[in-house]
Amino acid sequence: xxxxxxxxxxxxxxxxxxxxxxxxxxxxxxxxxxxxxxxxxxxxxxxxxxxxxxxxxxxxxxxxxxxxxxxxxxxxxxxxxxxxxxxxxxxxxxxxxxxxxxxxxxxxxxxxxxxxxxxxxxxxxxxxxxxxxxxxxxxxxxxxxxxxxxxxxxxxxxxxxxxxxxxxxxxxxxxxxxxxxxxxxxxxxxxxxxxxxxxxxxxxxxxxxxxxxxxxxxxxxxxxxxxxxxxxxxxxxxxxxxxxxxxxxxxxxxxxxxxxxxxxxxxxxxxxxxxxxxxxxxxxxxxxxxxxxxxxxxxxxxxxxxxxxxxxxxxxxxxxxxxxxxxxxxxxxxxxxxxxxxxxxxxxxxxxxxxxxxxxxxxxxxxxxxxxxxxxxxxxxxxxxxxxxxxxxxxxxxxxxxxxxxxxxxxxxxxxxxxxxxx
Amino acid sequence: xxxxxxxxxxxxxxxxxxxxxxxxxxxxxxxxxxxxxxxxxxxxxxxxxxxxxxxxxxxxxxxxxxxxxxxxxxxxxxxxxxxxxxxxxxxxxxxxxxxxxxxxxxxxxxxxxxxxxxxxxxxxxxxxxxxxxxxxxxxxxxxxxxxxxxxxxxxxxxxxxxxxxxxxxxxxxxxxxxxxxxxxxxxxxxxxxxxxxxxxxxxxxxxxxxxxxxxxxxxxxxxxxxxxxxxxxxxxxxxxxxxxxxxxxxxxxxxxxxxxxxxxxxxxxxxxxxxxxxxxxxxxxxxxxxxxxxxxxxxxxxxxxxxxxxxxxxxxxxxxxxxxxxxxxxxxxxxxxxxxxxxxxxxxxxxxxxxxxxxxxxxxxxxxxxxxxxxxxxxxxxxxxxxxxxxxxxxxxxxxxxxxxxxxxxxxxxxxxxxxxxx
Numbered sequence: 071x072x073x074x075x076x077x078x079x080x081x082x083x084x085x086x087x088x089x090x091x092x093x094x095x096x097x098x099x100x101x102x103x104x105x106x107x108x109x110x111x112x113x114x115x116x117x118x119x120x121x122x123x124x125x126x127x128x129x130x131x132x133x134x135x136x137x138x139x140x141x142x143x144x145x146x147x148x149x150x151x152x153x154x155x156x157x158x159x160x161x162x163x164x165x166x167x168x169x170x171x172x173x174x175x176x177x178x179x180x181x182x183x184x185x186x187x188x189x190x191x192x193x194x195x196x197x198x199x200x201x202x203x204x205x206x207x208x209x210x211x212x213x214x215x216x217x218x219x220x221x222x223x224x225x226x227x228x229x230x231x232x233x234x235x236x237x238x239x240x241x242x243x244x245x246x247x248x249x250x251x252x253x254x255x256x257x258x259x260x261x262x263x264x265x266x267x268x269x270x271x272x273x274x275x276x277x278x279x280x281x282x283x284x285x286x287x288x289x290x291x292x293x294x295x296x297x298x299x300x301x302x303x304x305x306x307x308x309x310x311x312x313x314x315x316x317x318x319x320x321x322x323x324x325x326x327x328x329x330x331x332x333x334x335x336x337x338x339x340x341x342x343x344x345x346x347x348x349x350x351x352x353x354x355x356x357x358x359x360x361x362x363x364x365x366x367x368x369x370x371x372x373x374x375x376x377x378x379x380x381x382x383x384x385x386x387x388x389x390x391x392x393x394x395x396x397x398x399x400x401x402x403x404x405x406x407x408x409x410x411x412x413x414x415x416x417x418x419x420x421x422x423x424x425x426x427x428x429x430x431x432x433x434x435x436x437x438x439x440x441x442x443x444x445x446x447x448x449x450x451x452x453x454x455x456x457x458x459x460x461x462x463x464x465x466x467x468x469x470x471x472x473x474x475x476x477x478x479x480x481x482x483x484x485x486x487x488x489x490x491x492x493x
Numbered sequence: 494x495x496x497x498x499x500x501x502x503x504x505x506x507x508x509x510x511x512x513x514x515x516x517x518x519x520x521x522x523x524x525x526x527x528x529x530x531x532x533x534x535x536x537x538x539x540x541x542x543x544x545x546x547x548x549x550x551x552x553x554x555x556x557x558x559x560x561x562x563x564x565x566x567x568x569x570x571x572x573x574x575x576x577x578x579x580x581x582x583x584x585x586x587x588x589x590x591x592x593x594x595x596x597x598x599x600x601x602x603x604x605x606x607x608x609x610x611x612x613x614x615x616x617x618x619x620x621x622x623x624x625x626x627x628x629x630x631x632x633x634x635x636x637x638x639x640x641x642x643x644x645x646x647x648x649x650x651x652x653x654x655x656x657x658x659x660x661x662x663x664x665x666x667x668x669x670x671x672x673x674x675x676x677x678x679x680x681x682x683x684x685x686x687x688x689x690x691x692x693x694x695x696x697x698x699x700x701x702x703x704x705x706x707x708x709x710x711x712x713x714x715x716x717x718x719x720x721x722x723x724x725x726x727x728x729x730x731x732x733x734x735x736x737x738x739x740x741x742x743x744x745x746x747x748x749x750x751x752x753x754x755x756x757x758x759x760x761x762x763x764x765x766x767x768x769x770x771x772x773x774x775x776x777x778x779x780x781x782x783x784x785x786x787x788x789x790x791x792x793x794x795x796x797x798x799x800x801x802x803x804x805x806x807x808x809x810x811x812x813x814x815x816x817x818x819x820x821x822x823x824x825x826x827x828x829x830x831x832x833x834x835x836x837x838x839x840x841x842x843x844x845x846x847x848x849x850x851x852x853x854x855x856x857x858x859x860x861x862x863x864x865x866x867x868x869x870x871x872x873x874x875x876x877x878x879x880x881x882x883x884x885x886x887x888x889x890x891x892x893x894x895x896x897x898x899x900x901x902x903x904x905x906x907x908x909x910x911x912x913x914x915x916x
Binding site for chain 2: 142144147177359363364387388401408418455459470
């Protein structure tokens with residue numbers, strides 16, 4: 071159990087619209103949890119380890135609610151395509167390589183190393199269908215000190231042969247990976263049907279049962295692309311919507327559920343998202359790169375839906391959730407100008423809230439400096455930003471400027487569940 | 494006069510749609526101009542200085558057709574606003590500081606230092622109304638080895654008192670700055686009415702005359718924001734469009750003319766843009782941040798209009814034109830999905846073409862490795878991008894990945910008009 075003190079200037083979300091600055095304070099972490107802020111360090115804590123980050127910007131750890139680890143090797147490549155051809159041409163061939171554990175080890179080492187240097191402390195990651203490679207990824211993330219969920223992907227139709235499992239093999243391998251992942255403390259399994267088009271009704275129902283029996287969360291994709299939505303209508307004709315297709319197979323709302331994208335969900339799937347308490351993983355970068363559209367985030371938030379951010383590597387090119395914050399704001403502005411739907415644009419405090427306090431709730435009490443919350447803490451160094459205005463800026467302004475200019479930079483320091491991440 | 498050889502792998506635009514790779518070649522630069530590629534170095538060039546960039550990506554220098562140098566200090570700040578309130582609240586107060594030459598020197602040192610490290614070799618920059626500070630900026634850019642145009646801004650109405658000149662003072666100071674800038678070799682003056690709202694009819698007419706007499710190019714803003722366009726209609730009721738308002742005062746097409754933004758120009762101002770051979774400075778980042786909209790770049794290109802890219806600091810946050818390339822693609826995709834106007838999205842080779850060969854034409858023969866072109870050359874180092882696929886990627890793919898992932902990084906080396914930029 072780790073206890074320590076961090077001195078410096080802190081920013082976190084009070085609520086959706088308000089960022090709070092806590093300047094020149096000592097944050098006490100006791101047994102991996104946030105204890106509180108102290109102007110002077112109480113006598114009883116005087117012997118704790120002390121980190122001085124006085125000139126830095128200290129924020130809560132960020133949550134990435136949607137990332138495809140095996141797509142990391144081709145991030146930023148082949149961006150002139152939409153979803154379905156892009157899956158066939160690039161994604162499936164790359165993911166099929168993870169059958170080879172040597173390849174998986176090399177590739178996942180690169181992914182985990184970069185994730186470690188980012189501001190992300192929690193992830194909801196897709197691996198591939200391959201059990202061994204999935205467990206290898208979990209092991210590497212655990213060793214790096216990160217926390218979250220990794221899903222062995224399930225696929226029994228509509229993919230290249232090499233990426234299809236027979237339904238019962240898929241189920242058996244899922245049970246096996248759940249069993250073997252008991253050795254990990256901070257990285258847990260999550261039920262991961264790739265998406266409706268690649269999973270038979272039978273497979274989806276069985277996965278729903280496993281989620282219930284093992285009390286496991288569920289992650290998948292929802293209403294990302296117009297052609298995809300049409301396809302789902304054909305595949306599950308008895309469903310009222312794409313969302314309903316998951317729901318009727320018993321996958322929604324048994325345990326925590328996160329659905330990536332939801333670009334077209336506001337209009338027809340809102341009630342199910344609300345009733346089943348589903349988290350939306352908003353992936354602005356990916357939705358832009360794959361010409362999917364813009365999820366109506368402010369409208370979803372106004373309706374009480376939980377929204378977090380996802381990098382969606384490699385639809386999105388950048389593993390940084392600080393970049394996702396910036397891009398969430400940008401696409402919301404273009405949605406406002408081009409869509410004529412009366413949605414407001416996302417303000418900076420709102421984007422920060424999604425990345426921290428709201429997205430963090432998928433993982434428990436994560437994403438704010440509140441007593442009892444897990445001590446996920448990120449330290450940003452903005453000294454490389456040269457400006458004559460530096461001394462006049464508030465900490466919130468320095469944070470905004472950092473997010474806009476340095477979102478892809480390595481963080482200065484990071485703590486996950488009260489453990490300092492070492493290089 | 495500089496002559497040298499660069500060995501390595503080169504990419505440039507053959508045309509709007511085609512990127513050409515030239516691998517493992519020697520590029521000979523003679524007297525600051527591109528001579529050509531040689532597989533083996535001819536005997537007569539054996540004594541030339543030789544740079545080996547074999548493992549790098551070598552591209553032509555990039556052109557920034559629209560940047561506000563005095564706004565650089567607040568890049569990435571206060572982004573939750575639209576154009577007109579943003580000008581009043583942040584831009585005008587900051588620009589008024591440049592009356593103080595000490596402040597201008599400090600601030601412009603930061604701007605020029607960062608620009609020097611970027612992939613930009615040519616700029617079309619706005620300074621402020623202040624003659625001394627404008628000349629100081631020109632001097633610093635010249636000393637840094639960069640090339641392009643810097644405009645002393647003209648404003649005689651609708652701005653804070655401290656940023657308004659009397660019309661005749663504005664004209665006198667413009668003539669004075671033109672005269673004094675004769676000392677610079679690579680940085681030249683450009684006629685720079687801020688935009689119609691801040692320039693009286695009289696001032697605009699006189700600036701038109703000066704452009705004609707001194708054979709100077711013209712830069713300004715056009716049809717960026719819907720409120721701005723409405724305002725121009727009121728201010729110049731005799732004009733048929735915002736574009737026409739510049740044209741009737743004799744500012745368009747006498748010499749080279751570049752207009753920033755043109756978000757709403759395709760519909761009503763296309764003919765004037767075509768007939769007057771105006772360059773559009775497309776500023777995707779700024780048009781997103783200020784919720785202005787998306788310029789219809791592919792439609793403009795299809796109509797034969799010249800388009801280059803602009804960082805538009807500080808509407809845009811990033812001085813990198815590599816970022817502008819990436820963002821031009823991204824916003825074109827959202828325009829395609831959200832606008833229902835049948836515009837295609839911008840492909841990677843097209844965005845590269847705007848940043849190099851097409852935008853470069855504003856400055857002469859700039860932006861490609863063609864015999865007789867100015868030797869503007871940029872060397873990018875992608876070694877920090879770790880991927881298992883590296884050895885399989887073509888140079889074009891490595892370039893795309895660099896642009897998506899490392900656009901804000903410092904370049905490895907840069908040559909402007911055949912002169913190597915030194916740290």
